[in-house]
Amino acid sequence: MDAFYASVELLRYPQLKGLPVVIGGGRRREDDLLARLRVAHPEHAWSEQNLHEIPLDFFPRIAGYTGRGVITTATYAARQFGVGSAMGVMKAAKLCPDAILLPVDFDQYRHYSQRFKAIITDIAPSMENRGVDEVYIDFTDVPGGQREGGRVLARLIQKAIFDDTGLTCSVGVAPNKLLAKMASEFNKPNGISIVQPEDLEVMIWPLPCRKINGIGPKAEAKLVQHDIHSIGDLAQRDRLWLMQHFGKSYGAWLHDAAHGKDERPIETASEPVSISRETTFEHDLHAVRDREALGAIFTRLSEQVAADLQRKGYVGKTIGIKLRYDNFQSVTRDQTLTAYVNQAQAIRQAAGQCLKRVDLTRRLRLLGVRVGSLMKLEDWQAQGLRAEAAPAQPYTESLFGDDSLSK
Secondary structure, eight states: OTTHHHHHHHHHOGGGTTSOEEEEEEEOOHHHHHHHHHHHOTTSOOOGGGGGGOOGGGSOBSTTOOSOOBEEEEOHHHHTTTOOTTOBHHHHHHHOTTOEEEEEOHHHHHHHHHHHHHHHHHHOOOEEEOSTTOEEEOOTTSTTTTGGGGHHHHHHHHHHHHHHHSOOOOEEEOSSHHHHHHHTTTTOSSOEEEOOGGGIIIIITTSBGGGSTTOOHHHHHHHHHTTOOBHHHHHHSOHHHHHHHHOHHHHHHHHHHHTTOOOOOOOSOOOOSEEEEEEEEEEEEOTTTTHHHHHHHHHHHHHHHHHHHHHHTEEEEEEEEEEEETTSOEEEEEEEEEEEEOOHHHHHHHHHHHGGGSOOSSOEEEEEEEEEEEEEHHHHHHTTOOOBOOOSSOOOSSTTOGGGGOO
């Protein structure tokens, strides 16, 4: 999907089309937005139905932004200034101070994600889910799938998604997932790119190695040390040489990837290993001085994980936490319960026990809650059991419970 989060927001605020817009910096609070509108423009009856009438000067700009908010995505107008995903909002403010800042609304993004994927599976049932805004499709056996090298079906998918949602997507067509992923980036937005095996030398080899999904910054830096800059440079290296310098498995994969080889099948069904929620704070928080705020966040994360488990039909019995300190050091702790759970109170209580095993004297920038060792709820129930209920004793809204700070 093209600039997915931003594109969904433009459905809500069509007056922002063509303008530099970034999504990030915090979560959307609809009531706050409407309340501010009613104060600023009391002559108007504001509701969800007339957000498209909000004047442009009401939207906040990122100029002068302070905080640690991170951009999840940006419109293509903003990207022309060098603004992109995972960039700090403060840095983006220097590149494009007039960009409009909108908070994230994950519920809305999940809604549209489910809609566009349902459309795809109606056309091409063999689909691999790759997150909220990306899928792989195998249309080898879809009637008409090979017409014009796949372009006809790609156009059909684009039109069906746009007609239903108003959103655009870019499609890469290739013999395998590795090349299709790369091709999908060639002609954004709303583009179709087709790569055949004979196109490898012309279309793929001139690209930098980082364009291969699976080559990260560290591998790229090591490749550069050996004077390997492009995929073509990589393709010229001997397979054994790559295995000697990059490890047997990764070296062999590098050789295959540079030659456009990828035998991975479409995985239409995959079971999650764990379900987690985490949040990065706008400002560092301290376990004692910010006890109430952290306690509320901890409760909310537990409730969100529980809701995810229940919505997806899972129970789990390994409960864990993730902390990131102000020096960016991360720690995790977990414990395995005797029974499976999917209730917020049981998750929060177990996660609170994990906090007894970490240093809470340092300031925190991130907090997360995780549930692993998952089992399908229906399988659990088929054993004549049920998910463990929440503990009888109530838990407090203060940070993690008083005993977690006893150390």
